[in-house]
Amino acid sequence: MNKILIIDASDSDCRLMSGLLTRAGYEPIAVENLEAAKDEVEKLPPGAVIVTAMKFTRGTAQELINWQKREGYRFPVIAIVDNLNPNDLLELMRSGGTVDAIQRPAIDKQLVETVQKYIMDIESVSHDNELIHRPSKEFQRIEREITRIAAADANVIIFGESGMGKEQIAREIFRQSNRTDKPLIVIEAGGAALVGEHKPDSEKSEMYNRIGGYFKKAARGTIILKNVHLLNFDKQSVVLHILSEDHPDVRVICTAEPELLEMVSDKSFRSNLFFNLREMDITVKPLRKVTEDIEPVAEFYLMQYAKEHNEPEKNLDQSAVKALNKHDWPGNIRELKNVIQLAAGNVVGNLITSSDLSISRSSPDIPDTMRLRDPKVEKQRIADALTQTSGNITQAAKLLGISRTTLTYKIKQSGLKSDLK
Missing domain, CATH: 3.40.50.2300 (Response regulator)
Structure with missing residues (x-):
């Protein structure tokens, strides 16, 4: 409170x-x-x-x-x-x-x-929202981009896989901007905050009033819209209308997974809204492509754990460092944090070895044969994926290597909706 x-x-x-x-x-x-x-x-x-x-x-x-x-x-x-x-x-x-x-x-x-x-x-100032400074050239590039973009006062999209700290980058842009003395509103695009019935023939619909209310609350300030690729088509229309017709004095910083670009291409995400939101952008590489940051990030979370629990800081031995560097980290920094904090809480003594690390070797595998690359066979691939998953759209989307939103759109386009369970 x-x-x-x-x-x-x-x-x-x-x-x-x-x-x-x-x-x-x-x-x-x-x-x-x-x-x-x-x-x-x-x-x-x-x-x-x-x-x-x-x-x-x-x-x-x-x-x-x-x-x-x-x-x-x-x-x-x-x-x-x-x-x-x-x-x-x-x-x-x-x-x-x-x-x-x-x-x-x-x-x-x-x-x-x-x-x-x-x-x-x-929660906006909690440890989970700290930007973790890292030594790689890639992260140094991101820090320069943050400073440049913060000064530009433009709308931004931050692209990157889940778990790479996109929200922390968004908040750092806010902190370095000239709007820090104005409101900051953080909204999850796929969450309950934007739920409401949209009636296209009425600007006074529940959805319009709800989304418009956030822009009014953020007047002269900033909205961070997390996972913008999860906006359905109706919500996209409302946000576009607010930006293009109401012209609010609000800076919008979005986070998105790379699939947003595919969604713009296949028209499941409105291109005019995309370009309204992407006046500038930052791309964050996944942790497996910036392996020199793995050990420093792990050490950051060990230090954070020690402070929060008022305990001596624990250290990683060489076997632990080697194990961390060998893993692909499909969950990126979020997964690494969980592994480190679990080890810090369970280890006997102050030295963490590879045997103390609970690293999962299983991760979702997307069969290459199921990916949608040829429009001529797209409908059959979608039907096959739905059959394999008993009509579960989320699981079928993973098989096809696309987002749930994109698959839902393609199902409607292809006329397969009646076949869903």
Whole structure:
């Protein structure tokens, strides 16, 4: 639950704001003077927001902002203004202190909506979202690309296999951009967040309102759209409409598996949306092609495990390093993390050997004979794959070497839908 620090000398307004924020699902903390505010800021978790009066007991909003900057805190500050004085507010904005303002007489109407613009998910700063710095030339290239793209303020697609840290790269682009003081919204394209019925003849459909709501919440900020290749055709249409017709001031950073390019080619992903989203791009090679990064990444997770469990850091012996380097890592960095953390938790002593590593040697194998390469026999290949998998579209897609979304589209095109179980 996100915490909101309220600093105001008015007891009645503090109670009003606390009640509004509690009902909205936040955890308010109310204080009335500068010293108490400093104490609370030091305890605030990531993702918190500060709501403060311009003047309060023994302090002002400007004093709090100056203190925050000296101490290195970067919590968004929303000012409560009694009489909207453009000069005072402009001075606060110029100093990089406040992100927005609420007029005191309109607290009940403006508070929750304004706070929602700047609240950040607490999980956005967890260890799982750290960008792991690695020594390979490939990763050094990616770091240069991140810096270049962050400054360009363009929409981006980050291509790469599952488990290669695409979201971490997306977040690093955000952190290096000029939008860091604005909202960051992270959405899983294949998740429940975008579920809703789409009615093409109505812009007020549930799906349109839901997706449009995220863009409004992210105004002047950034949306990270994870696994954009999982958007179905209706959702693609809604996102395209929002980008091309509403022109929101929102930067969109997408992650996608390489199959997105195939989906654009076979028209299961709208090319006009693709080019709206891919103004710039980064391609991340799989771990098996950047083997010099395997050992440093493993050591990073050993260090992280030691910190989280308050234990001495464990080390890899040469047999363990050799075993790690021999594996293909079909699950990439995510798989490596799981193997390392499992070994760190189970090993006796502080030295990890190859026998302590639980590396799975089984991975999905895509028979070359089942891949869709010849359009003339495509329908029969799809039918054969569906027969082999008893109509299971997900398993059939794996046999054919394409995405589930692409296969569903091809099934409809080929008229095989009635044969599905």
